[in-house]
Amino acid sequence: MRHNPLTMKYLLVITMSAFLSITAKASDFPDDLGFKSLFRIDSDSGIKGPPYQKIVDELKELESTFPEIVNVIEYGRSVGGRPLTIVKIQKKLTIEGKLPAIYIGGSIHGDEYLNIEDRLPKWFAEQSEQKGPVGNFLEKGGVIYIAPILNPDGYEKRSRTNDLGIDLNRDFTVIEAQVEGLKQPETSALAFFLEEDLKKEGRKLEITMDYHCCIGALLYPWSFKGPTLPSEQLIKHLNIVEAMKSTVGGEIKSGTTPTILGYSAKGTSKDFYYEHFGATSFTFEGRRNREDKYFDEHTKMWDLILQRFEFTSI
Ligand SMILES: [Zn+2]
Structure with a gap:
């Protein structure tokens, strides 16, 4: 024709x-989820951190300051050969039974560093000696995992993806979304580590929070469809939403990814933690250029969450 x-x-x-x-x-939706990778929109958090190795070195120093509380673990290597690092904060186990775990992750999109995730380990470690909510949680046998930089290659290059150009937050296995993931070393090593470590200590993953940028929102499952959580699960999520709004900022939007952003994402970490571990799970989207100023508010939020959350395993 x-x-x-x-x-x-x-x-x-x-x-x-x-x-x-x-x-x-x-x-209008500068972070995450398809648009950016499709159109190469800049979603850089605007917050620059130190070289990755410096973050790892500081975590190791923290481990030597709090040898009874802090354990820094290399759980794998990135595509570019960098060590994948997670911090485990706990008191010596004196209690038996199914104990709770919290997981916090940062910079799975390498350019979305907020300088909150990498400061939290020190704060949690210092709180372990206080009689506040964190100290109580640890005293009762709770553990806090923090992987501050999940995508170290992307972090060093200020790139969203890993060294193979893969968006790691689309590479988690989510059966409900018909995604078979965990094909990248960064995601598979993390999933394997969490699975094994939780099983070894008979723990239940209760809350997860992945720090991203820059929408100013707290997103809960599912990432690929509208609000369909059973009411018991929804209430647990909404309680944490409330804790965040009253500490980190009332203007923070909340909902599922499609509700807030108008499009869907399959294979995200929060859907994986929710589906696979039964966790109350979130993606936090920070505010561009300034989320690092709210560090104290984030610590208040974690205090409030630990104070209020009804752990099924304590
Ligand atoms: Zn992101």
Whole structure:
């Protein structure tokens, strides 16, 4: 079929306008989820951190300051050969039974560093000696895992993806979304470590929070469809949403990914933690250029969560 040049010109104009309107819309949703990788929109958090090795060295120093409380574990290697590092904070186990675990992760998108995730280990370790909510949680046998930089290659290059160009927050196995993931070393090593370590100590993963940027929102499952959590699960999630709004900021939006962002994402970490471990799980989306100023508010939030959350395993 022969194309009329005028028709072709018209089609080109239509295509260009559609593209521009989509990119304009995408800039309203600067983080995460497809648009950015499709159109290469800059979602850089605007917050620069030290070299990755310095973060690891500081965690090791923390381990030597609190040898009874802090354990720094290399659970694998990234595509680029960097050590994957997780901090485990706990008191010596004196209690038997199914004990609770909390997991916090940062920079799975390497350019979304907030300088909250890497400061939390020190704060939790210092709190272990106080009689506050963190001290109580640890005293009762709770454990806190923190992996501050999940994508060290991306972090060093200020890139969303890993060294193979893969978005790691689409590489988790989520049966409900028909995604078979854990194909990258960064995601598979983390899932394997958590699975084994929780099993070894008979723990239940109760709460997970992955720190991202830059929507200013707290997102809960599912990432790929509307609000369909059973009411008991929904209430648990909403309680944490409330704790965040009253500490980190009332303007923080909350809901499922499609509700807040208008599109869906399959294979995300929070859906994996929710489905696989039965965790109350979140993606926190920080505020561009300034989330690091709210560190104290984040610590207040964790205090409040630990104070209020009804752990099924304590
Ligand atoms: Zn992200």
